[in-house]
Amino acid sequence: MDNVCEEQVFNSIFRAHSKTIFNYIYYKYGNEEKAYDAVQEAFVKLWENCAKVIPEKAKAFVYKVANNLYLNVLKAEKVRLKYAEKAPKNPNAESPEFLMEEKQFKEKLDRALDSLPENQRTVFLLNRIDGKKYTEIAEMEGVSVKAIEKRMHLALKTLREQIDGI
Amino acid sequence: MQENYLAKWLNNELSDEELAAFKQTEEYASYEKIARTSEALSPPSFDMDRALADLRERKGSEVRVVRMRPRRYLMQIAAAITVLIAASVFYISTLDETFSAAYAQRTEVVLPDASEVILNAGSELSFSERNWEKERKLTLEGEAFFKVAKGEKFTVRTDVGSVSVLGTQFNVKSRNGYFEVTCYEGLVSVDHKGRQMKLPAGSSFLVINGEVKDVQAPMTTEPTWVNDESSFRSIPLSFVLKEFERQFNVRVETQNVDLSELFTGSFSNTNMNLALQSISTPSQISFTLEGNKVLFYGDKTP
Numbered sequence: 001m002d003n004v005c006e007e008q009v010f011n012s013i014f015r016a017h018s019k020t021i022f023n024y025i026y027y028k029y030g031n032e033e034k035a036y037d038a039v040q041e042a043f044v045k046l047w048e049n050c051a052k053v054i055p056e057k058a059k060a061f062v063y064k065v066a067n068n069l070y071l072n073v074l075k076a077e078k079v080r081l082k083y084a085e086k087a088p089k090n091p092n093a094e095s096p097e098f099l100m101e102e103k104q105f106k107e108k109l110d111r112a113l114d115s116l117p118e119n120q121r122t123v124f125l126l127n128r129i130d131g132k133k134y135t136e137i138a139e140m141e142g143v144s145v146k147a148i149e150k151r152m153h154l155a156l157k158t159l160r161e162q163i164d165g166i
Numbered sequence: 167m168q169e170n171y172l173a174k175w176l177n178n179e180l181s182d183e184e185l186a187a188f189k190q191t192e193e194y195a196s197y198e199k200i201a202r203t204s205e206a207l208s209p210p211s212f213d214m215d216r217a218l219a220d221l222r223e224r225k226g227s228e229v230r231v232v233r234m235r236p237r238r239y240l241m242q243i244a245a246a247i248t249v250l251i252a253a254s255v256f257y258i259s260t261l262d263e264t265f266s267a268a269y270a271q272r273t274e275v276v277l278p279d280a281s282e283v284i285l286n287a288g289s290e291l292s293f294s295e296r297n298w299e300k301e302r303k304l305t306l307e308g309e310a311f312f313k314v315a316k317g318e319k320f321t322v323r324t325d326v327g328s329v330s331v332l333g334t335q336f337n338v339k340s341r342n343g344y345f346e347v348t349c350y351e352g353l354v355s356v357d358h359k360g361r362q363m364k365l366p367a368g369s370s371f372l373v374i375n376g377e378v379k380d381v382q383a384p385m386t387t388e389p390t391w392v393n394d395e396s397s398f399r400s401i402p403l404s405f406v407l408k409e410f411e412r413q414f415n416v417r418v419e420t421q422n423v424d425l426s427e428l429f430t431g432s433f434s435n436t437n438m439n440l441a442l443q444s445i446s447t448p449s450q451i452s453f454t455l456e457g458n459k460v461l462f463y464g465d466k467t468p
Contacts, residue, residue, distance in 0.1 A: 014218055022212040032210050039217055040224060047225050083207045102203075109203055127176065128204040134177065152173035160196045 004058055005050035013058045021066045027122040030081045042066040063140045112162035120155035123148055266290040269415035282313040286391050288412040309339035311389050327358035337389040344405050345373040350387055397432035414438050422464030423451050
């Protein structure tokens with residue numbers, strides 16, 4: 001049977017989940033450094049407990065550790081998320097006006113996302129950016145799928161209201 | 167529209183009719199745009215290889231820590247043992263030195279200041295060798311004769327009272343219900359129940375069952391027991407028989423004998439037959455000896 005203590009098994013778990021943990025913590029707190037540290041912390045803990053954690057449970061384990069790490073520490077901080085610039089798909093096909101409008105919309109969305117409650121933003125971005133299914137997010141957050149759907153719904157509703165200036 | 171329909175819509179869970187109706191709403195365009203734009207967002211890049219390298223380093227250090235653990239454990243044990251040894255050495259050094267004389271035995275002790283002590287049978291003497299330089303203090307249970315070398319105050323404590331001298335020869339007998347101090351040379355200070363008495367050479371202080379008795383001065387320069395003889399002057403028979411028990415390590419039983427009768431005389435500490443005669447004849451009682459047991463009985467034995 002596979003053992004988490006084996007380098008290969010451990011590394012494959014790391015490759016599969018480290019980026020999601022990084023994003024997850026980043027969405028929550030908007031702090032890159034903290035997100036990076038959370039990944040380190042989670043996997044060091046996994047390594048220390050590799051004999052006790054079976055591979056099937058490793059994912060839940062690292063999410064739990066990362067999640068608990070800042071539970072009471074970072075709550076109060078106001079977030080200001082940054083997103084890497086993505087080059088437009090086909091710059092020639094789009095008019096400068098269109099690009100300008102797109103840019104403005106994106107800025108509005110960024111601001112709206114910053115002001116969302118942490119749990120709504122995290123759920124929304126895990127779904128939109130990382131393509132995580134509601135069931136998976138529910139597992140990470142430790143709540144029901146229904147609760148995730150609720151957060152998702154509220155997130156979209158709030159974002160729309162903010163952007164349309166209602 | 168069903169509950170959380172926006173979430174359902176993003177997840178393609180709306181029915182055709184619901185989707186059509188949703189598309190009719192004026193907000194739909196905004197929702198569509200939000201969904202599309204947000205999908206194109208990307209968080210700060212995460213350098214997985216760097217993270218893994220960092221982790222490997224930390225894992226290495228964690229592993230080193232794990233290896234250290236048994237050694238740290240050993241160090242803790244070693245430290246604990248060292249402390250224990252130091253503590254017990256200290257403890258033992260503060261423990262009192264103890265000498266004793268069993269029944270039918272006598273022990274002679276030379277103290278650190280060259281003072282001499284002779285312990286009579288069934289007695290125990292203890293003192294702290296550590297503190298001896300500071301104060302000459304001993305604890306006595308039973309009877310002992312002291313020849314004290316000149317020096318600082320020399321104190322003998324007993325259950326009943328304490329005896330202090332500077333340099334002299336004296337005997338202390340502290341038995342159950344019996345406390346006797348006899349000074350043979352110099353001056354002895356006796357502390358009995360908060361009362362201090364000076365005993366000059368050739369005088370005695372005696373307390374029997376809490377009652378201070380008048381006693382005649384001894385005629386000798388040292389207690390007779392030092393020369394294998396137990397002497398008594400108007401001492402209740404019960405204490406005499408106790409002394410007999412101690413000197414010969416036998417058990418004494420009595421029948422129809424008045425133990426409060428006063429006894430004056432002495433008995434040999436070496437010859438039991440002679441001693442038995444010495445006790446029974448003046449007291450007008452008889453005795454039978456059976457192994458380790460002596461029975462004294464009065465004439466009125468039925």
